[in-house]
Amino acid sequence: IAGITQAPTSQILAAGRRMTLRCTQDMRHNAMYWYRQDLGLGLRLIHYSNTAGTTGKGEVPDGYSVSRANTDDFPLTLASAVPSQTSVYFCASTPDSLNTEAFFGQGTRLTVV
Amino acid sequence: DQQVKQNSPSLSVQEGRISILNCDYTNSMFDYFLWYKKYPAEGPTFLISISSIKDKNEDGRFTVFLNKSAKHLSLHIVPSQPGDSAVYFCAAKSGGSNYKLTFGKGTLLTVNP
Secondary structure, eight states, X not given: OOSEEEEOSEEEEOTTOOEEEEEEESSOOSEEEEEEEETTTEEEEEEEESSTTXXXXXXXXXXXXXXXXXXXXXXXXXXXXXXXXXXXXXXXXXXXXXXXXXXXXOOEEEEEX | OOSXXXXXXXXXXXXXXXXXXXXXXXXXXXXXXXXXXXXTTSOOEEEEEEETTOSEEEETTEEEEEETTTTEEEEEEXXXXXXXXXXXXXXXXXXSSSOOEEEOOOEEEEEEO
């Protein structure tokens, strides 16, 4: 593993199903983030974590939850997927919450049908 | 209301010429600005940044200019190369302890050989 790894790369999901997007980093970065990218809307922050054990809501948190049990992992869960959650999801990390030069994963393309 | 605006969805330039990508913002609290580059099927990668106390930052072929009075920044790429073809996102951060980047919608740059 080098940097940030997201899994799966892509997924087709039936509406109403539960889904967890995985994100793992090996850089020992304290802060981690989840963004979604939608055509014509840029990247929008869903949830963030400044350090292990803490999480916070971003710009579009509804329908999503996160946990940060340790430094390396930051999973994003959709409890009951809806078609509007069809998007490309990016996990990112920074050494600390003040550093803005984030490292991004390769993304997870999720389609909810 | 969109706080970071990239009004040109796309830009096409010839190899060797200058590429100028523009970004406007509305939030006076933004104090740090970044440009990210994104290739298809990859995560965004950090390109260059500028603090609000500066009006110019240069890194090789890339220069970012900031005009605080106009709430405008631009990214200049000279000379442009075909490998520069990508989507470029402008992002901004306001002061404080929580990292939160606000992204523009992106501009697709195509550099023609």
